[in-house]
Amino acid sequence: MSARLVPYVVKKFQYIGADLLRADVFPKVTGELKYVNDLSFPFMLYGKILRSPVPHAIIKKVDVTEALKINGVVAIITPFNVPTHRFTRHFTYVPSKEIRDRKILDVKVRFVGDPVAAVAAIEPEIAEEAIEKIHVEYEELPAVFNIEEALKEDAPLIHEVIEIGDKTKIMKNNIPYEELFEEGNKEKAYNEASKVYEDTFKTQALNNVPIETRCIIAIPTAEGGIEVYCTTQSIHGTRYCLAQALRLPLSKVIVHAMPIGGGFGFKYNLGLHEPIAAYLSLITKRPVKIVMTREEDFMNGGRRPVKMDLKIGVSKEGIITAMEMNAILQSGAYDDHIVGAVSCLGGWFLSMYRAKYKRYRGFSVYTNLPVYSAMRGFLNPQQNFAVESFMDEIAEDLGIDPLEFRLKNIPRENDIYYAQGTTVKTKIMSTGLEYILKEGARRIEWYRQEKRKKILGKKVRAVGFAYGHHASGTGGEEVEIQDKIEGSGAIIKVNEDGSVNVIVGMIDHGGGAYEVYRKIVAETLDISPEKVYVKLGTTDVVPFDTGTHACRGSFAGGLAVYEAAIQVRNMLIREASKILGEREEDLEIKDGCIYSKKDTNKKVSIEDIAIHSKMRSGGLIIAVSKVRPSAAPPNYTVCFVEVEIDLDTGTVTPIRAVIGADVGTVINPKECILQIYGGFCFGLGMALTEEVKYSNGRIINSTLADYLVARCEDIPPIDIFFANTFESRGPYGLKGIGESSANPVASAIANAVSRAIGIRIKELPITPEKLLKIIKK
Incomplete structure (x- = not known):
């Protein structure tokens, strides 16, 4: 069933959809709103963490003698005086798939920056001084820094043992989790294909860079428990993980919901520093505060690199008959959403287009790099770049307009949407995807060939587009098979x-x-x-x-x-x-x-x-x-963008963009528009400038002077519009927007650049150096 192009008739509400002054606007702009780092408590101590200078080693000895002599040092913990059990740091825990591979402090370090010891002192400067006086003896081990090295038969094991659910897993390689999904008749689907395409795409490591770095204050309670104020996206997830780390009853762990200065997925796990602060608080019986520096924050999370091999079968009429993806996810040294990341990548891929046969195989790989986390879109921007780039590539080879090719194959009402993984199934009951594709094309003048690409002396301009989607939550209709907490x-x-x-x-x-x-x-x-x-x-x-x-x-x-x-x-x-x-x-x-x-x-x-x-x-x-929502309806975003490329410098500059969104009822129009601007900014950085870089496992660009996020002045004029849809399963007809707004942007920019230079971009980011090499070839 085709999406209706005539706007849906939606009830006129009194307050829903009205632009009202936000209740928190004055506390925020005046500074009255208190964030975690603004809080202070009587007799509070300050914690600092000693971090490993090597990527992989056994800690033979930790000498704290000189550090303890410093006046004002109250406690020092090392791997030799803390509990040694493993716990999970993943908030959306599923008991049977819960990976436990982290300890408060471990005798084995697995990346540059892995916590080795921690100090609690009466002043942060004293704690910092004490950290410098701690002497550690390391027995260094071989390290692996990328997927290829980690998958070799003789690769060093990052973990010898991990726990999954109620079982202990003896590791024989660096693959903690893998997943395979297949549906449809493979032989029939490929027999109906007149052409089969295969290609490989790669995405880079990124960091969320929220304005507020992570912070925690842990306060011991009279009952032997802990009270916590921290920068978290889930107070109940924090409680669960901290209780497990400290081996406390859940009733003795109290977590306060606090305003946070941005998260974008970065704060949707237990930070490496949080159980350290909580344990220091328990043993000192005093409040302990730990604030991450920007450099330390970079070690606490980010978007993981992914390598994706795609195989697509297409009939002579331009109908996709078969879709396959093999994906390898780099997962750093510890579990951070490993199961969810592998599963979600598959769900997003399966939901992109219709096909009679679909197959997904994905697995994660441990490396000696800092941990990754969730990041806006959670694996969706990665697969979107691969799939939407491939769609342009296939359409070009078939001689079909890329927009018409997509319109033939996009999901429709009553199709199954795999929200947040292969087991989370939702029937699509509202979609304005066809409308926003066609309306976006009209606004950008897509059908005027002279507008798609033009040469201006030493510069070239071209238009590209991509569509993206995301789930509204993680609810599903078949609850008994769903492996998501919701x-x-x-x-x-x-x-x-x-x-x-x-x-x-x-x-x-x-x-x-x-x-x-x-x-x-x-x-x-x-x-x-x-x-x-x-x-x-x-x-x-x-x-x-x-x-x-x-x-x-x-x-x-x-x-x-x-x-x-x-x-x-x-x-x-x-x-x-x-x-x-x-x-x-x-x-x-x-x-x-x-x-x-x-x-x-x-x-x-x-x-x-x-x-x-x-x-x-x-x-x-x-x-x-x-x-518990019984569905996770997809929300859709379409991004058309025109870029200008300087052929002498390799610089890519967005000139203008048109973005259409299907979010159901728009509750807060201004905030919804700003979400789209923010999503474009995220996608722009992913496409052109952002990449976490390493040297022998050490992050070398972990400051905002070196890590190049997109700035306000980099954002071109954006024409934003909404589909007038109504989602019956959402409150007052709404669906989500925050993540789908970012998912197709990098893909659209890459498609525009590919059209401009006539060569397919298959790896991000598109830096001037890379682009000049491609142009010269």
Whole structure:
């Protein structure tokens, strides 16, 4: 079934879709909003970490004698005086697939920067001085820094033993996890293909570079537990991993939800420093604070490199009959979303286009490099670059317009979408993909051949495009086979003055999720958004929330808030029926009051209802929700971009862009537009400038002076538009946007550059040095 090109007819809401002043705008711009690093507690100690200068070694001895003599040093931990059990650092844990390969401190170091020892002192400068006085004796081991070396038969083992689920795995190679998925009739699919194409694409290591570096404050409790303030995207995930690392009951670990200065996936795991700070706090019985430097942050995560071999069968009519991918993911020294990364890459690939036969094989490889993490798009930008580059390449060979080729093969309503992995299946029930492809082409003037490529002396301009998608959360229809943790909850309380508190554990990165919740409550209760206050909770109070990832902040979190708001609405009507002497079905909520449908003069305000409930029913009106979304609807983005290439310097400059997005109901228009700008910035850096570089395992560009993120002045004028779709399974028809906005951008730029120079780009980033070499060839 084709997507309708006529805009969907969507109910006109009162607050949904309105541009309102954000509740957090003044605290943020005035500096009143407190982040973790702004906090301080009595008798607080400061922690610093000694890191390995070598990529692979056994620690034979750690001498802390001189460090302990420094006045103000309270405690020093080494691999020889901490617990030695392994734990997981992955928040979206699935017990049967949970990889445990990390210790608080280990006698074996596996990358340059691996923690060796840690100091807690009364001042950060004292802790730093003590670190310099610690002497370590290393027995160095052979190291491997790329996939090819790590896969050799005689490659050194990064880990001899890891734990997966309830089993211990003796490692025989450096492959901790692999996955194979296959569906359809292979022989029939390839028999129907008139041509079969094969090619290889590679993407680089990147860093998320959130403005705020990671920070944690751990405070011991009187009951022998720990209370934590930290930069995390999941308070419940942090609690789970810390409890495992410290071997504490979950009830004794309390994690506070805090504002974070950006995350983009970087803070969706337990940082290497966090169990260190927590353990120092437990043994000193004092608060301990550890703040990462930018250089240390680079060692804590980033986007992993991937090598992808593709095989595509196409019929003479231009219909894709078969799709195959073999992917190798570089995973650094420890597990950071290894299982999820392998699985998600496959799910994203399988969801790109229709085909009668699909096959995916992916595996991860340990290396002696710093750990990787999630990063905006979580493996989707990597596969998107490979697939969308290949689509252009195939269309060119077939003599078919690349846009027409895609329109023949894009997913349609009622197709299966593999959201966040091969086991997470969602039926597509809303899609504006065809509309945004055609409308984007019209706006960029794609069909005018002279616009696609033009030579201007020593410069060439060309237009490229790509489409991207992402899941709205990780829910699926077949829950019994799904291997993803998913769930959100909310508490809503109506106060005596008619104001409403919404308490959640979901962390807003700054994209406006809390504004979505505020509008959902206001719309549902028909009250002013100014009366709705979103508050952050702690793990011992708020319902479980998986965390902020996978475009689920507004979708899954919004569903939980909506469910609680509906409960509150029903409670208000029930209480009003007692006051007005009317049947519940004869009452309606409007303008902050409950009215009788029969006699509009009979009404009672929400304030009076709250007071009545308190006086006559034993308490205020309060609701608690627990929601597991039964679907993760795909949201789509199309990016058309025109670039200019200087043939003398190899410099690529974006000139203009057109971006269309299918996000269902647009709740916060301005924030949604800014998400698209931010996504373009991420994709621009991936395409042209960003790459984490190593020398013998050491990161050599871990400052913002050396790591070249895209800047505001690099972003060209962008024409942004939305498909007018409605997702029936989302709160008020919404879908996600945050990650899909970034996924196709690098692909679109690479396609534009390839069209300009007439040579296919198969590896990122497209630096001037690389491009000049290609042009000269």
